[in-house]
Amino acid sequence: MSVPHLVIAGVGAKAVVAPLARPVKTAVGAIPAAPLVLIEVTTRQGITGKAYIFAYIAPALKALHRIVSDVGAELVGMTVAPQDVMRHFERRFRLIGWQGLVGMAVSGIDMALWDVLGRAAGLPVAQLLGGTVRPLDAYDSYGVIDPTHDADVLAASVASGFKAIKIKCGDGDLTRDIAAVRGVREIIGPDVRLMVDFNQALDVPEAIRRIRRLTEFDLHWIEEPVKAEDLDGHARVRAATGAMIQTGENWWFTASMAAAISIGASDHAMPDLMKIGGVTGWLSAAGLAQTAGLPVSSHIFAEASAHVMSTTPTAHLVEWLDLAGAVLAEPLQVVDGQITPRGPGLGLDWDEKAVARFAA
Numbered sequence: 417m418s419v420p421h422l423v424i425a426g427v428g429a430k431a432v433v434a435p436l437a438r439p440v441k442t443a444v445g446a447i448p449a450a451p452l453v454l455i456e457v458t459t460r461q462g463i464t465g466k467a468y469i470f471a472y473i474a475p476a477l478k479a480l481h482r483i484v485s486d487v488g489a490e491l492v493g494m495t496v497a498p499q500d501v502m503r504h505f506e507r508r509f510r511l512i513g514w515q516g517l518v519g520m521a522v523s524g525i526d527m528a529l530w531d532v533l534g535r536a537a538g539l540p541v542a543q544l545l546g547g548t549v550r551p552l553d554a555y556d557s558y559g560v561i562d563p564t565h566d567a568d569v570l571a572a573s574v575a576s577g578f579k580a581i582k583i584k585c586g587d588g589d590l591t592r593d594i595a596a597v598r599g600v601r602e603i604i605g606p607d608v609r610l611m612v613d614f615n616q617a618l619d620v621p622e623a624i625r626r627i628r629r630l631t632e633f634d635l636h637w638i639e640e641p642v643k644a645e646d647l648d649g650h651a652r653v654r655a656a657t658g659a660m661i662q663t664g665e666n667w668w669f670t671a672s673m674a675a676a677i678s679i680g681a682s683d684h685a686m687p688d689l690m691k692i693g694g695v696t697g698w699l700s701a702a703g704l705a706q707t708a709g710l711p712v713s714s715h716i717f718a719e720a721s722a723h724v725m726s727t728t729p730t731a732h733l734v735e736w737l738d739l740a741g742a743v744l745a746e747p748l749q750v751v752d753g754q755i756t757p758r759g760p761g762l763g764l765d766w767d768e769k770a771v772a773r774f775a776a
């Protein structure tokens with residue numbers, strides 16, 4: 417069988433604000449809807465690769481959209497070879513650096529390139545990378561919750577088969593955190609894993625104080641208790657509390673991850689496909705985590721993450737937080753608390769009517 421030589425014809429981008437079935441409240445701001453850039457890499461051979469990235473806040477959406485378009489325009493005529501393209505990006509963005517919108521755009525284009533390869537081969541990316549398509553354990557990811565008001569949905573998560581649930585804390589004082597964690601623990605029972613995410617809201621002494629008080633609720637991990645870039649602070653919280661610390665969603669490419677590992681900032685690893693360098697960056701991250709013995713969980717982007725988690729040697733949990741379901745032709749299904757990667761490619765196709773309706 418001859419391998420097709422695929423050449424990039426263009427990179428298209430559309431900005432949408434996708435409504436969320438479950439808007440997310442965090443300690444550092446609310447996400448009422450998801451500002452997304454939908455990326456399409458077209459090829460001269462007629463195969464189109466798709467991926468989406470997340471601007472987090474509405475004012476960043478147009479700029480991210482523009483960067484994807486402008487960076488993409490420079491790729492016309494290049495071969496669809498994500499490793500080669502990433503080496504090109506490393507040179508191209510050396511002067512500006514790629515922390516921020518540039519890195520997000522690069523990562524999104526990388527994901528779409530892998531999608532092209534998967535579609536060309538007629539394979540899910542999970543298989544293209546040497547893995548198998550199989551159900552992966554997922555956790556249901558909540559924002560700040562009110563254990564009384566949200567009791568029914570939390571109970572429904574457990575009833576649907578989730579064996580792990582995460583909530584966000586740190587939006588108020590310790591009393592509020594304790595009430596939330598105690599309330600959720602009572603609803604989900606002792607056998608469902610419970611994780612808490614502080615979204616970088618605390619300083620080191622306050623993180624130590626709160627985590628010591630929350631230990632009695634058997635928390636599976638404590639996520640980003642202090643500022644993401646404060647690697648030493650994470651290490652100090654970890655040493656002082658003995659809690660299992662989770663970080664990684666704000667690691668920019670693997671250099672940042674390597675620094676966190678070398679200082680002992682985390683017990684777990686949570687690379688984010690959009691900040692770690694797409695599928696190509698993830699492959700390096702998975703190797704680093706394997707060498708360091710860190711369990712890897714994914715961060716949002718459940719559809720694409722399920723593919724890379726399939727080949728991650730220390731894969732732990734896929735995060736289920738539905739960002740893009742409103743604009744997908746076939747939203748991902750969680751079955752009995754598990755997510756199975758879909759192909760071909762990354763398995764993403766848009767609901768074009770919804771894309772038009774939610775265009776930004």
Ligand SMILES: [Mg+2]
Pocket residue numbers: 613615639640665
């Ligand atoms: Mg988080």
